[in-house]
Amino acid sequence: MDEILIMDAAERYLNGQMSAEEKAMFEQLRQTNPEVDQLVVEHSHFLQELQHYGGVRDVKHTLHEVHNQLLQDGVIKEEELAGTAKVVNLWKRYKRTITIAASIAGITALSISGMTLLFTPPNNNKKIQELVGVVNDIRIKQKQQDKTINEVVKKITKLPDGREVTAVGSAFLIDGKGYLVTNAHVLRKSKKGAIVTNNKGEEFRVVIVKMDDARDIAILKIEDEDYKSVNFIPYGIRKSSTDIAEPIFTLGYPDNKFVYGEGYLSSLTGFNGDTLSCQIAIAANPGNSGGPVFNRNGEVIGILSTREVQAEGVVFAIQSKYIVQMVNDLKKSDTALQKLKLPLNSAVKGMDKTQQVKKFEDYIYMVKVY
């Protein structure tokens, strides 16, 4: 209650509603009583605050009213950004944000790819390097092994020093004095010459007597002191052609080893109707070239020469009559070959295959061309 009285007094004092006498008394009281004085100051300050608040609020109110009024009257307009669509406005507003976001994304992408580039390639390279290294190692080892093998081989081989075998084929004796028949294409890769090996692994030097590329037949002669002439050849060379479906077999050196193969005569002509050769159904591989094709009587009916790449088991052999033809031609032109005598009759007729092969194996040679 006291406070209310003082407040009332203070208000009247501040508003100048006091009489002179009362005012003097009140001022006296303020001076003597600091509490009252403080209260008066505080009250006056607070009232100012309150009045200020009211004033500002009223002005705000008026401002809103005026704004709405003017808006209604069309004096002011809530304009949009002139000539620009909302999207453009949005773009304009967030341009910076978007730009920053985009650059951050860009920088991130770049740095990630940079990191990837920085860290990954060495790994990749290393892997590749290692792989290459391994391959190199293998190659080096292979070379070393080859070298060692060559050194070992050299001791027994009749290959001239520094020569490497470039092609391998098969051949068979047609005369005990050392005449061999093979394919001309076996020797085509020859740079210097060839040697032949029998199935025991003995090597003999040979010279090329005649190469007939047209017939794809070549005649070699063993010229080696280690070679011992044979008087007898168990098979014969058939002069005439054979019949389709006749069972046949081959002997040769595919893959550096003596291999027996069995099949039948499937056509009297060769590839695309070639009359020089005939078609046989047999498994043949590189190295079989030049090998003899026997019928069941042990007669040579052809020289195994080619096979069709796109079809399995389609093999072509040069017909044996062309061997006879060629030898006869040679005899006419070369007197040195007058003594060459083709075996015409088979000595193994009626024998079973194993016996026949056993008889034949010594007469089939491997040709190593260098």
Place this chain on the structure above:
Amino acid sequence: MKPETIDLDLLNGLARNERTAIEQLYEQHYRMVQTFIINNNGTADDARDIFQEAMILLYEKARGGNFELTSKLKTYVYSVCRRLWLKRLQQLQRFGAPVESLEEVTPVEEELEEQERRNEAFSVMDKALNHLGEPCKSLLEAYYVHKKPMQEIAESFGYTNADNAKNQKYKCLMRLKKLFFASYKNGN
């Protein structure tokens, strides 16, 4: 009349919360402020807020009585609005393009700081009054803000006599004071 005099008259009108003066101020300056704000990532609503805040600042200045216009009123209004809008943009963290400043500007930083303090007091008082509740709020406003005579207040609020109303008013005032100073201290 010289332009300066017209400006001063308007300001005095504003200080007295005269509607015509406020209308004129609006007509003369609002468009400029709105264009500026819309061109700088703002909306019409933003423009309204900023302009009215500037008007309040002018009101305070004019009421203070010691206001001297060092530049044209237009420049002053523009400067205040520009400053206020920059600040708002910062608070909103809209990375707008740097605010274009084609118009002449005058430094207004100090005034704005002062205004900020007053705004704070205003909001504290507003809060305290709202906290006070009715009928205290209306009673105090009727007497202190609208300066209505006690007799009239007593009648409209249904008090038996003016003294009764007066007593009630003081009680309300004491409560308001407490609320005001409590939150003012907390606020600081």
